[in-house]
Amino acid sequence: QSALTQPASVSGSPGQSITISCTGTSSDVGGYNYVSWYQQHPGKAPKVMIFDVSNRPSGVSNRFSGSKSGNTASLTISGLQAEDEADYYCCSYTSTGVRVFGGGTKLTVL
Amino acid sequence: QVQLVQSGAEVKKPGASVKVSCKASGYTFISYGMSWVRQAPGQGLEWMGWISAYNGYTKYAQNFQGRVTLTTDTSTSTAHMELRGLRYDDTAVYFCARDPRLYDILTENRFDPWGQGTLVTVSS
DSSP: OOOBBOOSEEEEOTTOOEEEEEEOOTTTGGGOSOEEEEEEOTTSOOEEEEBTTTBOOTTSOTTEEEEEETTEEEEEEOSOOGGGOEEEEEEEEOTTSOEEEBOOEEEEEO | OOEEEEOOOEEEOTTOOEEEEEEEESSOGGGSEEEEEEEOTTOOEEEEEEEETTTOOEEEOGGGTTTEEEEEETTTTEEEEEEOSOOGGGOEEEEEEEEOOOSSSOSOOOOOSBOOOEEEEEOO
């Protein structure tokens, strides 16, 4: 199972919005509404920000939102803040019953 | 609060085995599964496998099939991950993460929370 494709890096200024894409195939992202997104700060464990494409766990800021179109899922962060600077990973369920992560995207807040 | 506490760092020689534990608290252990994810130094996340704490069903990533075994001990609410035939490129931080999946079908894709991670170093 190949890793999902994410941009290596994205950046934005405080207050702006950014979007991180996660591209797979019809056997994973495109075939199921089971995409989740994780935020990881250096030296820390990942934290779920979005699950099942667009659901936000309690306690996660509503500045984070998720969507999907075809084989590509997206994470949008609006009103960028310095604390959003981190690595972000998408994860999808697949047709073989396993999960697969994206390669990760480093978000820099300028 | 829901918490996963993992065992401490390990140093192993190539060819050896390692067993990492993950003790759960704050929720009904058999109502969830557990996934294991690893992260090599400076690299991304890699899903290794899942086990249902309810019935012991497992699913392994192809990269680890035959080399990894996931188990649970419901009497102590602890999940274990054993990796055999260690290679230098198995050096990584290994995480456990609570997984809502209990059966073969997925109803929700969410790993929450995660353990603090266990560094496994493979060195001669």
